[in-house]
Amino acid sequence: MVRSLKILGAAAAAMGACSAFTAPAAQPASFGLQQSRPLSPAAGPLHASASVFDAPTTGGGVILDRPETETQDRTRYTDREMLPNGEWILRIYNDNVNTREYVAVCLVQVVGLCEGRAYHTMQDAHRNGIAKVGEYNQEVAECYEEQLGERGIVCDVVMENGGE
Numbered sequence: 294m295v296r297s298l299k300i301l302g303a304a305a306a307a308m309g310a311c312s313a314f315t316a317p318a319a320q321p322a323s324f325g326l327q328q329s330r331p332l333s334p335a336a337g338p339l340h341a342s343a344s345v346f347d348a349p350t351t352g353g354g355v356i357l358d359r360p361e362t363e364t365q366d367r368t369r370y371t372d373r374e375m376l377p378n379g380e381w382i383l384r385i386y387n388d389n390v391n392t393r394e395y396v397a398v399c400l401v402q403v404v405g406l407c408e409g410r411a412y413h414t415m416q417d418a419h420r421n422g423i424a425k426v427g428e429y430n431q432e433v434a435e436c437y438e439e440q441l442g443e444r445g446i447v448c449d450v451v452m453e454n455g456g457e
Contacts, residue, residue: 379430380453383437387418388447396446400426403440428453 383404385396393415400411404426417424426448429437434450441448 379428379434381429381431381434382451382453383426383429383434384449384451385414385418385424385426385441386447386449387422391445393419399441399444399446403444404437 385400396418397408397411397415400406400414401408404411406414406426414424414426426437431450438448438450
Protein backbone atom coordinates (compact mmCIF):
# COMPACT_ATOMS: atom_id res chain seq x y z
CA MET A 294 0.00 0.00 0.00
CA VAL A 295 2.80 2.39 0.95
CA ARG A 296 4.73 1.48 -2.19
CA SER A 297 1.70 2.18 -4.41
CA LEU A 298 1.22 5.58 -2.74
CA LYS A 299 4.88 6.43 -3.41
CA ILE A 300 4.46 5.41 -7.05
CA LEU A 301 1.31 7.51 -7.43
CA GLY A 302 3.02 10.47 -5.77
CA ALA A 303 6.01 10.23 -8.12
CA ALA A 304 3.72 9.96 -11.12
CA ALA A 305 1.70 13.00 -10.03
CA ALA A 306 4.88 15.03 -9.53
CA ALA A 307 6.16 14.06 -12.98
CA MET A 308 2.81 14.89 -14.62
CA GLY A 309 2.44 18.22 -12.87
CA ALA A 310 5.77 19.47 -14.13
CA CYS A 311 4.92 19.24 -17.80
CA SER A 312 2.07 20.30 -20.10
CA ALA A 313 0.67 18.64 -23.16
CA PHE A 314 2.98 20.57 -25.48
CA THR A 315 6.33 20.41 -23.70
CA ALA A 316 8.64 17.51 -23.12
CA PRO A 317 9.42 16.81 -19.47
CA ALA A 318 12.69 18.23 -18.20
CA ALA A 319 13.86 15.00 -16.63
CA GLN A 320 13.60 11.43 -17.80
CA PRO A 321 10.31 9.86 -16.69
CA ALA A 322 10.51 7.38 -13.88
CA SER A 323 10.50 3.79 -15.09
CA PHE A 324 9.08 2.34 -11.85
CA GLY A 325 11.20 -0.75 -12.32
CA LEU A 326 9.68 -1.54 -15.75
CA GLN A 327 11.75 -1.79 -18.87
CA GLN A 328 10.36 0.37 -21.69
CA SER A 329 10.07 -1.16 -25.14
CA ARG A 330 10.26 2.19 -26.97
CA PRO A 331 11.10 5.76 -26.00
CA LEU A 332 8.27 8.08 -25.00
CA SER A 333 9.66 11.12 -26.82
CA PRO A 334 9.98 11.34 -30.60
CA ALA A 335 13.30 10.34 -32.18
CA ALA A 336 13.77 13.80 -33.75
CA GLY A 337 14.34 15.37 -30.36
CA PRO A 338 12.36 16.96 -27.58
CA LEU A 339 9.60 19.43 -28.30
CA HIS A 340 10.32 23.05 -27.46
CA ALA A 341 7.01 24.72 -28.32
CA SER A 342 4.96 25.54 -25.30
CA ALA A 343 1.34 26.59 -25.04
CA SER A 344 -1.42 26.26 -22.54
CA VAL A 345 -4.85 27.67 -21.87
CA PHE A 346 -3.25 30.26 -19.63
CA ASP A 347 -1.42 31.72 -22.64
CA ALA A 348 -4.71 32.87 -24.22
CA PRO A 349 -5.01 36.59 -24.94
CA THR A 350 -6.54 38.57 -22.09
CA THR A 351 -7.17 41.84 -23.94
CA GLY A 352 -10.95 41.40 -24.04
CA GLY A 353 -10.97 39.91 -27.52
CA GLY A 354 -12.78 36.63 -27.67
CA VAL A 355 -13.25 34.04 -30.31
CA ILE A 356 -16.43 34.32 -32.34
CA LEU A 357 -17.85 31.07 -33.57
CA ASP A 358 -20.03 30.73 -36.65
CA ARG A 359 -23.48 29.31 -36.19
CA PRO A 360 -23.45 25.65 -37.17
CA GLU A 361 -25.44 24.65 -40.20
CA THR A 362 -28.31 22.28 -39.52
CA GLU A 363 -30.15 20.08 -41.92
CA THR A 364 -33.90 20.46 -42.00
CA GLN A 365 -36.01 17.37 -42.35
CA ASP A 366 -38.97 17.07 -44.63
CA ARG A 367 -41.97 17.35 -42.32
CA THR A 368 -44.62 16.20 -44.76
CA ARG A 369 -47.23 13.83 -43.40
CA TYR A 370 -47.47 10.42 -44.94
CA THR A 371 -50.99 9.68 -46.08
CA ASP A 372 -50.17 6.39 -47.74
CA ARG A 373 -52.09 3.45 -46.23
CA GLU A 374 -48.84 1.48 -45.94
CA MET A 375 -47.48 3.94 -43.36
CA LEU A 376 -50.45 3.64 -41.02
CA PRO A 377 -49.87 1.45 -37.96
CA ASN A 378 -53.27 -0.20 -38.41
CA GLY A 379 -54.27 -1.75 -41.69
CA GLU A 380 -57.63 -2.00 -43.35
CA TRP A 381 -58.28 -5.65 -42.50
CA ILE A 382 -60.42 -6.49 -39.47
CA LEU A 383 -59.91 -9.66 -37.47
CA ARG A 384 -63.17 -10.88 -35.92
CA ILE A 385 -63.92 -13.74 -33.54
CA TYR A 386 -67.24 -15.51 -33.09
CA ASN A 387 -68.94 -17.03 -30.09
CA ASP A 388 -69.04 -20.84 -30.11
CA ASN A 389 -70.25 -23.51 -27.74
CA VAL A 390 -67.00 -25.47 -27.80
CA ASN A 391 -64.33 -23.21 -26.29
CA THR A 392 -64.52 -21.71 -22.81
CA ARG A 393 -64.41 -17.95 -22.45
CA GLU A 394 -61.15 -18.14 -20.51
CA TYR A 395 -59.52 -20.24 -23.25
CA VAL A 396 -60.54 -17.70 -25.90
CA ALA A 397 -59.08 -14.84 -23.83
CA VAL A 398 -55.83 -16.73 -23.28
CA CYS A 399 -55.54 -17.43 -27.03
CA LEU A 400 -56.05 -13.73 -27.80
CA VAL A 401 -53.26 -12.85 -25.38
CA GLN A 402 -50.87 -15.49 -26.71
CA VAL A 403 -51.52 -15.16 -30.45
CA VAL A 404 -52.54 -11.56 -31.04
CA GLY A 405 -50.65 -10.04 -28.11
CA LEU A 406 -53.59 -8.27 -26.51
CA CYS A 407 -53.31 -7.35 -22.86
CA GLU A 408 -55.41 -9.51 -20.55
CA GLY A 409 -58.03 -6.81 -19.95
CA ARG A 410 -58.59 -6.11 -23.63
CA ALA A 411 -58.66 -9.83 -24.43
CA TYR A 412 -61.29 -10.36 -21.73
CA HIS A 413 -63.49 -7.52 -23.04
CA THR A 414 -63.14 -8.75 -26.63
CA MET A 415 -64.11 -12.25 -25.54
CA GLN A 416 -67.11 -10.86 -23.58
CA ASP A 417 -68.27 -8.91 -26.66
CA ALA A 418 -68.16 -12.10 -28.71
CA HIS A 419 -70.04 -13.98 -25.97
CA ARG A 420 -72.81 -11.35 -25.68
CA ASN A 421 -73.15 -10.30 -29.34
CA GLY A 422 -72.04 -13.45 -31.13
CA ILE A 423 -69.18 -11.56 -32.85
CA ALA A 424 -66.39 -9.21 -31.76
CA LYS A 425 -63.74 -7.12 -33.48
CA VAL A 426 -60.26 -8.09 -32.28
CA GLY A 427 -58.41 -5.35 -34.17
CA GLU A 428 -57.41 -3.75 -37.45
CA TYR A 429 -54.25 -5.08 -39.07
CA ASN A 430 -52.40 -5.24 -42.35
CA GLN A 431 -53.59 -8.11 -44.53
CA GLU A 432 -50.64 -10.41 -43.88
CA VAL A 433 -50.75 -9.92 -40.12
CA ALA A 434 -54.51 -10.41 -39.95
CA GLU A 435 -54.33 -13.62 -41.98
CA CYS A 436 -51.48 -14.91 -39.81
CA TYR A 437 -53.54 -14.28 -36.66
CA GLU A 438 -56.57 -15.92 -38.27
CA GLU A 439 -54.55 -19.02 -39.12
CA GLN A 440 -53.02 -19.33 -35.64
CA LEU A 441 -56.36 -18.80 -33.87
CA GLY A 442 -58.00 -21.31 -36.21
CA GLU A 443 -55.33 -23.89 -35.31
CA ARG A 444 -56.30 -23.41 -31.67
CA GLY A 445 -59.98 -23.96 -32.43
CA ILE A 446 -61.14 -20.32 -32.26
CA VAL A 447 -63.77 -19.46 -34.86
CA CYS A 448 -62.62 -16.27 -36.58
CA ASP A 449 -62.37 -14.51 -39.93
CA VAL A 450 -60.73 -11.53 -41.63
CA VAL A 451 -62.70 -8.94 -43.59
CA MET A 452 -61.81 -5.66 -45.25
CA GLU A 453 -62.71 -2.49 -43.39
CA ASN A 454 -65.00 -1.40 -46.24
CA GLY A 455 -67.07 -4.55 -45.88
CA GLY A 456 -65.53 -6.58 -48.71
CA GLU A 457 -63.92 -9.99 -48.27
